[in-house]
Amino acid sequence: MILVTCATGKTGIAIVKALVSADRPVRAMARQETSKVIAKEMGATEVFIGDLAVKEEVARAMDGVSTVYYIAQIWTLMNV
Numbered sequence: 725m726i727l728v729t730c731a732t733g734k735t736g737i738a739i740v741k742a743l744v745s746a747d748r749p750v751r752a753m754a755r756q757e758t759s760k761v762i763a764k765e766m767g768a769t770e771v772f773i774g775d776l777a778v779k780e781e782v783a784r785a786m787d788g789v790s791t792v793y794y795i796a797q798i799w800t801l802m803n804v
Contacts, residue, residue, distance in 0.1 A: 725788055727751045729776060730795040731768065732759040739793050740766045753785045 726743055730736045731752030743750045744767035751770040752763035763771040774781035776796055786792060 725749045725751050725769070726791045726793065727753060727772075727785055727789040728768075728793045728795065729753045729782075729785075730797065731766075731771075732762045733795065733797065736793075736795045737762075737766065739795065740768055744768070751785065751789060 726748055728736055728739050728743070728750055731740050731750075732754045736752070740750055740752055740763070749769040750767070751772055752759075752766070752768035753772045753774055754760075754763060755773065755775055757773055760771045760773065772785040774785050776782060
């Protein structure tokens with residue numbers, strides 16, 4: 725299983741699609757429940773809703789995965 729964080733963002737979508745087209749199992753991680761539909765439509769095997777800022781959620785998302793594509797939004801004072 726491969727975990728892709730921020731899977732429904734621009735970069736995450738490209739990675740998920742590439743992995744799915746290569747027949748790789750993908751666990752898509754996103755922050756919002758509404759992202760589940762997007763991830764499933766792309767072919768993600770599993771969808772995990774969680775926050776990258778919460779280490780326990782990241783640890784749960786990583787359970788059972790062999791590879792992680794860590795994609796994260798650039799944070800600035802504008803995001804706070």
